[in-house]
Structure formats: structure tokens, C-alpha cells
Amino acid sequence: MVLPDFGFYQPISVKDAIDLLMQKPNAAAMAGGTDLLVEMKNGIRRSENLVSLAKIPEMKFIKEDVKNLFIGACTTHSEVIASPLIGKFAPALVEAASKIGSNQIRNTGTIGGNICTAASCCDSAPILLALNASVEIAGTENIRVVPLRDFFTFNKKTILKKGELVTRIIVPKSEPGxxxxxxxxxxxxxxxxxxxxxxxxxxxxxxxxxxxxxxxxxxxxxxxxxxxxxxxxxxxxxxxxxxxxxxxxxxxxxxxxxxxxxxxxxxxxxxxxxxxxxxxxxxxxxxxxxxxxxxx
Ligand SMILES: Cc1cc2nc3c(=O)[nH]c(=O)nc-3n(C[C@H](O)[C@H](O)[C@H](O)COP(=O)(O)OP(=O)(O)OC[C@H]3O[C@@H](n4cnc5c(N)ncnc54)[C@H](O)[C@@H]3O)c2cc1C
Known part of the structure; x- marks a missing residue:
């Protein structure tokens, strides 16, 4: 199997990415591409236009406030593992990320891609659910925050609508006990x-x-x-x-x-x-x- 031809776009803002997803026919968001490109190569999925999220700084960060960690959706599994903040306040997420694929997959695949694929066997969702995480979703109309427990609807299906992107994952910090x-x-x-x-x-x-x-x-x-x-x-x-x-x-x-x-x-x-x-x-x-x- 070879990859079919497709248009490729590299926006540098969430807004531009959403606009492209709305305008280009049969477009899909691509973060690391470790799920998407494999599915396209195997003919399971067909997208004529790919909108890369890799060059959008607003989607790649790890931050904190007093109560929560904020993890940009395009943070790779390797970046999750290497983060002192996540290691301190959500060490179980580091444990889960360490169990994903191989070094190559962890260096390329992202936490956002992992949950948006919505495979029942994906490794970050169970621990994020246990930690009571939420996702921030940006669309043409608004930005909403949804508990992860309401995000998955079926195997490989989520509540995301056309043009919507998960921009960050919000994880409550661990507390004593x-x-x-x-x-x-x-x-x-x-x-x-x-x-x-x-x-x-x-x-x-x-x-x-x-x-x-x-x-x-x-x-x-x-x-x-x-x-x-x-x-x-x-x-x-x-x-x-x-x-x-x-x-x-x-x-x-x-x-x-x-x-x-x-x-x-x-x-x-x-x-x-x-x-x-x-x-x-x-x-x-x-x-x-x-x-x-x-x-x-
Ligand atoms: C050899 C191999 C081994 C693997 N091993 C594991 C494993 O052990 N555990 C595991 O859980 N997974 C595994 N995977 C699956 C995959 O690597 C992970 O799910 C990875 O985290 C996907 O992230 P990505 O950035 O590559 O997603 P992509 O392939 O870029 O995207 C996946 C899907 O999510 C959508 N998407 C991506 N980002 C966003 C966003 N921010 N907002 C909205 N939609 C978005 C895309 O449109 C696409 O539908 C493996 C894959 C391969 C090829």
C-alpha cells in the first residue's frame, strides 16, 4: 500500500487551522500522523487535504496554575515523559505515556492525537479519565471545555464536530493522599x-x-x-x-x-x-x- 496524493497545509494558528478544515474538501487535522497516515496508507481512511497542527505554538506547551496542569494537544508523548511538571503533579500520566509504542512513536505521536483517535485501547485516555481531566475544544463559533468522560461516544468516535480541534488537555494536579x-x-x-x-x-x-x-x-x-x-x-x-x-x-x-x-x-x-x-x-x-x- 502507498499513501494516496493529498493537499498539505501548515497553518501557524488555531484559527487558520480551523478555517482550512472548514474550507478544504474532505480535510483532516494531522498532529504526529502516526495514526492518520497509517490509516490512509491502509485505505481505511481517505482525506484529500491534511492540515498539519505541528507548527502551531498555541498547541504545544506544558503550563500550570495553582490547581491544574495545561497540556497543549500537540505535546508529544516524549515531551510528556520528560516534563518535570507532569512528573511532579501527574506522575501516572508519565507512566502511561512511557508505555506507548516505541521511541519513534513517542517522539512523533501526540497526547491530543491519542485521545482524538479515540481507540478503546489508547493509553493516555484511561489515566486522564481517572485523573478527571477535561479537554478544551476550539471551533468556528466558540471555545468550550468538556470533561473527558463526555468526549468519547463510541470506538473511534468523539463529540468533535467538523472543523473543531482539541487545543489543550486540563489535568487537576495531584494532592496529598x-x-x-x-x-x-x-x-x-x-x-x-x-x-x-x-x-x-x-x-x-x-x-x-x-x-x-x-x-x-x-x-x-x-x-x-x-x-x-x-x-x-x-x-x-x-x-x-x-x-x-x-x-x-x-x-x-x-x-x-x-x-x-x-x-x-x-x-x-x-x-x-x-x-x-x-x-x-x-x-x-x-x-x-x-x-x-x-x-x-
Ligand atoms: C507502530 C505503532 C505503535 C503504536 N503504539 C501505540 C501504543 O502503544 N499505545 C497507543 O495508545 N497508541 C499507539 N499507537 C497509535 C498512535 O501512535 C497514538 O495514538 C498517537 O498518540 C496518535 O497521535 P498523533 O499525533 O500521531 O495523531 P494523528 O495520527 O496525527 O491523528 C490521529 C487522529 O486524531 C485527529 N487529531 C489529531 N490531533 C487532533 C487535535 N488536536 N484535535 C482534533 N483532532 C485531532 C486526526 O485528525 C486523526 O483523526 C501506535 C501507532 C503505531 C503506528
Whole structure:
């Protein structure tokens, strides 16, 4: 397969990019191109005009205020990993970014592209959902901020309308007593797409779990918050989640009930359920450990 011919545009502002996306026939935004160009090459997708976002400074930055991190949508996974700010205030996002593809993919692929592709197996969405992130969306009419939990509508589908761009991702900073982490199971140790993934965030006050969010990936059409597993955690003591106690098992089973896995080339539905249960238990235990250390 070879890439078909296409028009290529490199605007230097969000406004110009949106104008081009509205004016050029069958146009698509391109950040790193690691998903888009592969799909075009394989004939899965056809775009006659590509609007590159790579030269737009307003989409490439990492900033903070008192409560939040602001990550430009065109920040690459390698830049996320190297950022001292993200390392300090959202270390679980660094962990997730480190598990994406290879060095080449991490140097080129962007956090915005990862969520806009909206694959249920993408690695940044579960942890961003667990951390209660939002996305800023710019369009012809206005700029809106939407919680990430309302962004995905189905596998590879989002709420984005024609001409709209995700410009930045807003991530609440970690606070004392919060522990968050991401686990991914792929068919190889490195460079493989998730067969199952789980992100967990817990918040402890005096060893009680006052807040939690468990997100399951690659086992439903979109990355999904497991409401049932999250409920099992809330209000409980950390000591109730020891390896051999029933609550941990209950949380694993609850996440499986919330999953809707499919059979595909990477794994059968039952295999995914079995792996999910193990991964949920592992992720919860690790999130609690991190939270206990962060409480001191
Ligand atoms: C070999 C290989 C390995 C990979 N491994 C992994 C992996 O382990 N984990 C993983 O999660 N992914 C993986 N991927 C997928 C891909 O690399 C990532 O999803 C990457 O983050 C996509 O970012 P990008 O900037 O390249 O997106 P692009 O390919 O540029 O864009 C992807 C889609 O998002 C849209 N888009 C991009 N940016 C925006 C924006 N700001 N606003 C609106 N729409 C936008 C584009 O129009 C397109 O539809 C892999 C890909 C390859 C080729």
C-alpha cells in the first residue's frame, strides 16, 4: 500500500487551522500522523487535504496554575515523559505515556492525537479519565471545555464536530493522599497495543478511601469508567484491600461486569475478562500503596 496524493497545509494558528478544515474538501487535522497516515496508507481512511497542527505554538506547551496542569494537544508523548511538571503533579500520566509504542512513536505521536483517535485501547485516555481531566475544544463559533468522560461516544468516535480541534488537555494536579497508576497488558513486553488496560486513582484521608476512579481500557467500545468497581472502593479502609481479602476480588468482579469485551485478533472476550480482573486488583493495590506514601 502507498499513501494516496493529498493537499498539505501548515497553518501557524488555531484559527487558520480551523478555517482550512472548514474550507478544504474532505480535510483532516494531522498532529504526529502516526495514526492518520497509517490509516490512509491502509485505505481505511481517505482525506484529500491534511492540515498539519505541528507548527502551531498555541498547541504545544506544558503550563500550570495553582490547581491544574495545561497540556497543549500537540505535546508529544516524549515531551510528556520528560516534563518535570507532569512528573511532579501527574506522575501516572508519565507512566502511561512511557508505555506507548516505541521511541519513534513517542517522539512523533501526540497526547491530543491519542485521545482524538479515540481507540478503546489508547493509553493516555484511561489515566486522564481517572485523573478527571477535561479537554478544551476550539471551533468556528466558540471555545468550550468538556470533561473527558463526555468526549468519547463510541470506538473511534468523539463529540468533535467538523472543523473543531482539541487545543489543550486540563489535568487537576495531584494532592496529598492521592495515588494513581496505570497498568497495560499487551501481547509483548514492549511496543504493543493494549489487550486490556486499567487506570486507578484513589484518595485517602486517615486511611479511608474518600474518592476513587477505576477506568478500564480495550474491553468496551471506549475507555470506560467502571462505576461498579469505583463504588466498591469508596468509603472503605485501605486494610480491607489486602491481597487475600474479599473486597479486592469484589472490585475485580465489578469491573468485569462493567466490561463489554470483544473477540479479536489480540484476544478473546473471556481472556480479556480474566486479564481485566487480575489487572484491576493489581492496579488498586498499587494505587493504594502510592496514596499511603503520598499521605505522609
Ligand atoms: C507502530 C505503532 C505503535 C503504536 N503504539 C501505540 C501504543 O502503544 N499505545 C497507543 O495508545 N497508541 C499507539 N499507537 C497509535 C498512535 O501512535 C497514538 O495514538 C498517537 O498518540 C496518535 O497521535 P498523533 O499525533 O500521531 O495523531 P494523528 O495520527 O496525527 O491523528 C490521529 C487522529 O486524531 C485527529 N487529531 C489529531 N490531533 C487532533 C487535535 N488536536 N484535535 C482534533 N483532532 C485531532 C486526526 O485528525 C486523526 O483523526 C501506535 C501507532 C503505531 C503506528
Amino acid at each position: 492521592i495515588g494513581a497508576c496505570y497498568e497495560k497488558f499487551g501481547l509483548r513486553e514492549a511496543g504493543s497495543i493494549a489487550v486490556v488496560s486499567v487506570a486507578a486513582k484513589v484518595q485517602l484521608v486517615n486511611d479511608i478511601c474518600v474518592d476513587a476512579c477505576i477506568v478500564i481500557g480495550a474491553v468496551a467500545p471506549t475507555p470506560k469508567i467502571s462505576g461498579q468497581a469505583t463504588t466498591v472502593l469508596k468509603g472503605k479502609k485501605v486494610s480491607e484491600f489486602a491481597e487475600d481479602l474479599p473486597l479486592l476480588e469484589e472490585a475485580g468482579n465489578a469491573a468485569v461486569r462493567d466490561s463489554i469485551p470483544i473477540d479479536d485478533i489480540r484476544g478473546g472476550a473471556q481472556y480479556r475478562r480474566d486479564v481485566l480482573k487480575v489487572l484491576v486488583k493489581r492496579t488498586i493495590r498499587r494505587a493504594f500503596e502510592l496514596a499511603v506514601n503520598n499521605e505522609k
